[in-house]
Amino acid sequence: MYGRHLLTAAAAALVGAFGIAAPAAAHLSTQPAAASATTLSAGRLGAAVAAVLGLAGAIVGGLALARPTSRVGTARGRLGATVALVAGLIGLAVAAVVVATSDSGVGTGNGRGGAYTALVLGLVSVVIGGLALARSRRTGPTG
Secondary structure (H helix, E strand, O other): OHHHHHHHHHHHHHHHHHHHHHHHHHHHHOOOOOOOOOOOOHHHHHHHHHHHHHHHHHHHHHHHHHOOOOOOOOOOOOHHHHHHHHHHHHHHHHHHHHHHHOOOOOOOOOOHHHHHHHHHHHHHHHHHHHHHHHHHHHHOOOO
């Protein structure tokens, strides 16, 4: 009688352990693993491109705003302001796509943190480019 209870208890323990642990193990295996610091994923690449576009647009727009009579500011057609606006808008669009397609949070290697930074840089670029364009329309062409 004692052997039968022991076998029943052992069988129940095995079924319980594998029956409960198997779904937990399956759940753990479906979690995305964080990428290493040197891995260049598509999300990281997209966020980096968007950030560079936003930063370049902010620099060009700042030059056009600070020096309205220079070559960058006037350039017959308000080139500096237009470049800042276009670069900022493209950077915003690329960053928004990276944020929308990222399936994990910040720090997992999907580029979400960089995309948030690129969104801010793109917005700054658009605002500075818009200010430079409005200023260049007020002053009019000089050459």
